[in-house]
Amino acid sequence: KNEVEQSPQNLTAQEGEFITINCSYSVGISALHWLQQHPGGGIVSLFMLSSGKKKHGRLIATINIQEKHSSLHITASHPRDSAVYICAVNGNQFYFGTGTSLTVIP
């Protein structure tokens, strides 16, 4: 069973396109996290949110607690955005999605 489901699994976009990655979860949570894993393997936290919307540069994260759904949007995508994006939630433990692999082509 997967407490956190992400879609799509893989995504290829042209530079400049608007990108959306979706995350659905099935457990009660206190917070949801979006992580970025670079091709070299390092993982960095992009957002932590428990309601509403957060924006950082070209990245926007939203969450709908009632629908147990979150989206990560990237505006004006760039090849340097190519990475794996991981959704994770704080339930009674930490649950991770399997990630969305994004490739942005120049």
Place this chain on the structure above:
Amino acid sequence: NAGVTQTPKFQVLKTGQSMTLQCAQDMNHNSMYWYRQDPGMGLRLIYYSASEGTTDKGEVPNGYNVSRLNKREFSLRLESAAPSQTSVYFCASSETGRVNEQFFGPGTRLTVL
């Protein structure tokens, strides 16, 4: 600040060998975690330490032991490595508990032959 550091970055073991993965953080965080990442699967929690002096099992603890040596350091030991333990291992830390943002180390790629 170095953040979260892990050693080694790469390791190859033979079945049955033992080794310890080291992790240290310089952010004065209370909580530390060990995860493994396998292809097609999300990160899975092996062990965590909510605070200095305490450790608890995560989702996949079998075959591993941990030591929270002090507030900075949290090590993961494989007593008798098995091929099923071939994986990428990540250490992470957070201020307190899992509600806070986690900061990840660079990972250790382990191969067990």
